Amino acid sequence: MRKYAPLAGAFALGALSMFLLLGIYTSTVVQRVFAQANPTPPPSLPKPSPIPALPGEDPDITALRQEFGDAVFSSPKAEPKVPDVLIQVGNMAIPAGVQQLDGLDCNGCRFDVSILTYAGGRFRCINCVISSKHGIYLHGPALNTLAVLQMVGAIPGPKPERPNPSEPPLHTIQMNTSSQERLDWVSLAK
Numbered sequence: 001m002r003k004y005a006p007l008a009g010a011f012a013l014g015a016l017s018m019f020l021l022l023g024i025y026t027s028t029v030v031q032r033v034f035a036q037a038n039p040t041p042p043p044s045l046p047k048p049s050p051i052p053a054l055p056g057e058d059p060d061i062t063a064l065r066q067e068f069g070d071a072v073f074s075s076p077k078a079e080p081k082v083p084d085v086l087i088q089v090g091n092m093a094i095p096a097g098v099q100q101l102d103g104l105d106c107n108g109c110r111f112d113v114s115i116l117t118y119a120g121g122r123f124r125c126i127n128c129v130i131s132s133k134h135g136i137y138l139h140g141p142a143l144n145t146l147a148v149l150q151m152v153g154a155i156p157g158p159k160p161e162r163p164n165p166s167e168p169p170l171h172t173i174q175m176n177t178s179s180q181e182r183l184d185w186v187s188l189a190k
Helices: 005-021 059-068 141-151
Strands: 087-090 093-100 104-107 110-118 123-132 136-138 182-187
Touching: 136 141
Parallel strands: 087 104, 093 110, 104 123, 110 123, 110 136
Antiparallel strands: 123 182
């Protein structure tokens, strides 16, 4: 300890002389003004011009491009067209092997089916009881939507299994419908 006492004293004397005698002092505290970015561009920079709508583009997509920036690739004609709800029924028991949801408008119906199918079209099922022994079969845009949501991690993908090359692939979602509760299913977005 005695060996280090002169070194500590010399350091303290040097630091004291630097701050008091020379007057050199630099603050190491980050000031709030310098730490925050300025949200508005300086007046010397021109403001970006608004992004025009593409022919046939959904106004919601145009608003997204204007808010977040333009797209590298954009093809509004590649979006699937969804027809309106076609079949309207109410308070009906529907026993079936296969029941399509696309285009169905049902109020108070009871579905007792082997499998439901859905391709991404509009449907409305208010106050319905749905029992599907084998879940739901997705195809078309609905299957594409499921694949995108699994790709970005919004929905966990299935556990990989060794496929049987002699069987065609079957894409299904398992529904747990053990209780006979009334459900409201609606897909009416344009």
